Amino acid sequence: MAIKLLLENAHIEGIRSYDVYRKHGGYRSVEKAFKMTPDEIVEEVKKSGLRGRGGAGFPTGLKWSFLAKPEGVPRHLVCNADESEPGTFKDRYLMEFLPHLLIEGLIVSSFALNSNHTYIYIRGEYAWIVDILDQAIAEAKNNGWLGKNILGTGFDCEIYVHRGAGAYICGEETALIESLEGKRGNPRIKPPFPAVQGVWMRPTVVNNVETLAAVVPIINNGGEAYSKIGIGKSTGTKLLSACGNINKPGIYEIDMTCSVEEFIYSDEYCGGIAKGKKLKACIPGGSSVPILPANLLLKTAKGETRIMSYESLADGGFATGSMMGSGGFEVLDEDQCVVRHTMSLARFYNHESCGQCSPCREGTGWMYKILKNLEYGKGKMSDIDLLWDIQRKIEGNTICPLGDAAAWPVAAAIRHFRDEFEWHVLNPDESQKRNYGLAHYADPIHVPAAVG
Amino acid sequence: MSEVQKFKVTIDNIAVEVAPGTTILNAARMIGGDVTPPAMCYYSKLQDSGGKCRTCLVEVSKGSEKDPRPMPKLVASCRTTVMDGMEVKNITSDKVLDARKGVVEFLLMNHPLDCPVCDQAGECDLQDLSYEHGTEKTRYEFDRRTFEKEDIGPYIQLHMTRCILCFRCVYTADQLTNKRQHGILDRGEHSEISTYLSKSLDNEFIGNVIDVCPVGALTDKTFRFKNRVWFTKAVDAHRDCPTCSGKVRLWMRGEEVFRVTARKDQWGEVEEWICNDCRFHKKETKDWVIEGPTKIRRSSVMSQNHYINEVVPQPELINDVIGKNPKLLFDIHSESDVNRPDVDLSKIEGPAHSNDFKKNKPE
Numbered sequence: 058m059a060i061k062l063l064l065e066n067a068h069i070e071g072i073r074s075y076d077v078y079r080k081h082g083g084y085r086s087v088e089k090a091f092k093m094t095p096d097e098i099v100e101e102v103k104k105s106g107l108r109g110r111g112g113a114g115f116p117t118g119l120k121w122s123f124l125a126k127p128e129g130v131p132r133h134l135v136c137n138a139d140e141s142e143p144g145t146f147k148d149r150y151l152m153e154f155l156p157h158l159l160i161e162g163l164i165v166s167s168f169a170l171n172s173n174h175t176y177i178y179i180r181g182e183y184a185w186i187v188d189i190l191d192q193a194i195a196e197a198k199n200n201g202w203l204g205k206n207i208l209g210t211g212f213d214c215e216i217y218v219h220r221g222a223g224a225y226i227c228g229e230e231t232a233l234i235e236s237l238e239g240k241r242g243n244p245r246i247k248p249p250f251p252a253v254q255g256v257w258m259r260p261t262v263v264n265n266v267e268t269l270a271a272v273v274p275i276i277n278n279g280g281e282a283y284s285k286i287g288i289g290k291s292t293g294t295k296l297l298s299a300c301g302n303i304n305k306p307g308i309y310e311i312d313m314t315c316s317v318e319e320f321i322y323s324d325e326y327c328g329g330i331a332k333g334k335k336l337k338a339c340i341p342g343g344s345s346v347p348i349l350p351a352n353l354l355l356k357t358a359k360g361e362t363r364i365m366s367y368e369s370l371a372d373g374g375f376a377t378g379s380m381m382g383s384g385g386f387e388v389l390d391e392d393q394c395v396v397r398h399t400m401s402l403a404r405f406y407n408h409e410s411c412g413q414c415s416p417c418r419e420g421t422g423w424m425y426k427i428l429k430n431l432e433y434g435k436g437k438m439s440d441i442d443l444l445w446d447i448q449r450k451i452e453g454n455t456i457c458p459l460g461d462a463a464a465w466p467v468a469a470a471i472r473h474f475r476d477e478f479e480w481h482v483l484n485p486d487e488s489q490k491r492n493y494g495l496a497h498y499a500d501p502i503h504v505p506a507a508v509g
Numbered sequence: 510m511s512e513v514q515k516f517k518v519t520i521d522n523i524a525v526e527v528a529p530g531t532t533i534l535n536a537a538r539m540i541g542g543d544v545t546p547p548a549m550c551y552y553s554k555l556q557d558s559g560g561k562c563r564t565c566l567v568e569v570s571k572g573s574e575k576d577p578r579p580m581p582k583l584v585a586s587c588r589t590t591v592m593d594g595m596e597v598k599n600i601t602s603d604k605v606l607d608a609r610k611g612v613v614e615f616l617l618m619n620h621p622l623d624c625p626v627c628d629q630a631g632e633c634d635l636q637d638l639s640y641e642h643g644t645e646k647t648r649y650e651f652d653r654r655t656f657e658k659e660d661i662g663p664y665i666q667l668h669m670t671r672c673i674l675c676f677r678c679v680y681t682a683d684q685l686t687n688k689r690q691h692g693i694l695d696r697g698e699h700s701e702i703s704t705y706l707s708k709s710l711d712n713e714f715i716g717n718v719i720d721v722c723p724v725g726a727l728t729d730k731t732f733r734f735k736n737r738v739w740f741t742k743a744v745d746a747h748r749d750c751p752t753c754s755g756k757v758r759l760w761m762r763g764e765e766v767f768r769v770t771a772r773k774d775q776w777g778e779v780e781e782w783i784c785n786d787c788r789f790h791k792k793e794t795k796d797w798v799i800e801g802p803t804k805i806r807r808s809s810v811m812s813q814n815h816y817i818n819e820v821v822p823q824p825e826l827i828n829d830v831i832g833k834n835p836k837l838l839f840d841i842h843s844e845s846d847v848n849r850p851d852v853d854l855s856k857i858e859g860p861a862h863s864n865d866f867k868k869n870k871p872e
Contacts (some may be wrong), residue, residue, distance in 0.1 A: 160642030224696070241693065246588045248561035393859040412674060412700035414561050414691070419615035422698045426651045443648055454563055 104280030144385030342382020347469030434485030620744030662709025
């Protein structure tokens with residue numbers, strides 16, 4: 058049985074309300090944390106090895122310790138709830154069903170970072186969740202967990218929920234900060250980093266919802282215990298939002314030791330591919346990470362079994378690996394067209410580009426138009442190389458990671474599914490009537506024998 | 510008193526000492542010449558500008574003396590400050606030249622290339638950039654982006670199709686005027702400079718957006734279609750202006766003042782902002798005290814026929830740049846056959862014609 062830390066109580070009826078949540082051990086971590094010093098909490102989070110759950114996987118404790126502490130300047134904690142990555146919906150579940158878990162994590166983290174004004178920046182489309190969070194905050198406040206002089210410790214904390222207006226780019230931390238300040242959500246040019254100059258030029262930490270919720274079990278059980286779960290540098294548990302052609306789409310909490318194969322096919326998780334079809338490809342971490350064909354998804358290029366951990370998913374770099382990303386696990390079966398899928402992702406990034414820097418503003422639109430031609434049977438063979446060249450010129454040359462996020466899916470699709478693109482060019486009429494199918498994408502890959 | 514510590518930074522194998530906090534671009538400008546990355550959005554006089562166009566990308570091959578690791582990505586030189594012992598590669602890096610070529614292609618992709626009817630032609634940063642760093646043709650095969658026309662008042666003409674979204678005019682309005690009336694609307698490739706409610710821009714310093722615009726997106730309506738800039742002669746002049754410094758550049762043809770702009774330095778940046786009154790309303794020679802002809806870069810198309818440099822400047826840097834042969838060093842004059850010093854524009858009757866510059870002029 059898998060370990061559950063975040064979703065342990067998710068099944069309990071009424072857990073959304075304060076009384077039930079408290080009865081099941083809620084807010085214990087706040088009581089415990091207030092007996093510690095802020096530095097001890099940061100140390101505990103460092104010890105836990107917790108990595109940012111928003112996508113980049115940066116160690117949270119390290120991020121917290123980077124926070125500048127100038128005299129007399131307030132510091133802020135911002136919770137990034139602008140979950141807009143196609144395929145990722147884990148934060149929504151957490152906030153909708155366990156709002157107090159997030160509030161609890163926020164109080165502990167605010168205490169650790171000495172943030173008296175903490176913000177939750179939530180995407181505008183999650184309109185109903187704002188009410189849930191507002192109610193949870195009000196309940197917490199009525200019971201003395203928020204406000205002035207919490208539990209007689211002299212620590213003041215207020216949590217505010219701020220709605221975004223529906224822009225993917227505002228999930229980028231500096232764009233989020235700009236938007237929170239009431240400006241146009243354009244990413245800032247770094248440095249300075251938010252840890253030095255964030256909201257209103259004050260030191261700021263921006264963390265994902267799941268990261269902040271994970272602080273609760275870390276304080277409750279100790280960082281040491283948390284770090285023992287999982288494997289290598291992938292400690293603790295991770296929420297995955299599984300979707301696509303699987304029997305049981307939904308949110309799963311895994312401890313990052315199960316194999317990808319187990320995750321897809323076991324009844325405990327996704328329950329296999331829907332309608333008895335075969336697995337063709339998968340995006341293991343949300344739409345921005347490279348897509349992998351079935352053979353490379355289940356086994357690494359070295360022939361080892363791939364497991365659902367940060368390291369194993371990234372094994373082989375971008376040539377044969379992918380990324381854990383934000384945990385949006387999208388599965389494509391044999392009936393899906395990779396060209397069409399790539400096109401719809403390119404359309405998304407084209408639509409969501411902020412328009413600030415030229416490679417992303419112009420390049421994303423160009424890629425979308427070429428992919429549209431390829432998908433509708435009007436493509437040329439040279440378009441594939443052109444696409445490759447465009448993504449290469451976007452990647453790494455933009456202000457924020459949106460450029461990379463737009464380039465990687467296109468690059469990976471061409472890298473692994475070039476045959477399918479070429480088939481679209483060579484068979485323009487047929488490609489409009491049927492899909493390329495599974496082809497050889499699930500065939501075992503040849504593993505070169507170890508040298509020596 | 511201790512002397513201020515200076516940082517040593519090496520750009521394309523040329524070392525320079527600069528004050529801490531200087532950006533790589535400004536350090537390169539101290540060296541000058543071809544090692545200076547092009548900048549389409551950065552403007553040293555405008556706070557927070559830069560970082561957007563990505564033409565000034567450079568490779569940092571050594572972070573600093575303390576931390577010699579190279580930076581993983583190309584960095585925008587206009588927004589990256591130097592560290593002591595930093596080593597930067599600009600034209601000696603293939604990666605940089607390749608990325609820059611890509612950026613130029615991206616910038617030109619949706620640009621209408623209507624230079625023949627554009628008032629900015631001849632003094633356009635995008636023309637210079639694409640001439641030096643671009644490729645001969647685009648690989649873009651789709652329709653170019655268009656926008657709804659918008660009238661922003663009697664003095665400034667907005668051509669949104671030409672805009673490269675450098676944000677300079679937005680910063681100018683923010684920092685020179687007390688109430689910005691225009692900004693960027695919409696997102697992504699649909700972003701546009703607009704006033705939202707079709708208001709006209711009427712601040713008394715708003716005319717400066719014309720000078721900061723690197724392309725022909727914002728041009729002077731009072732000069733519109735009146736003349737090509739290279740047929741006019743630039744002279745420095747001043748007047749006693751109650752609102753601004755009154756130091757301007759007049760663009761004349763004979764005795765007629767066609768256009769008034771601010772004076773620009775060697776990087777194409779305004780030296781002192783001027784007011785709308787000087788710019789749009791003082792179009793007669795008697796309004797001005799003329800100081801003398803402006804020194805214009807020899808490589809500029811505007812210098813044609815006007816001033817003859819006795820000494821042809823030698824590209825000194827080519828000897829200093831060790832390693833790669835820089836690809837960008839050439840003189841526009843060796844490429845052009847219209848620059849004939851013996852043709853004096855003011856002696857030609859009526860508008861100049863290309864025939865006037867032909868080697869074997871038909872008599």
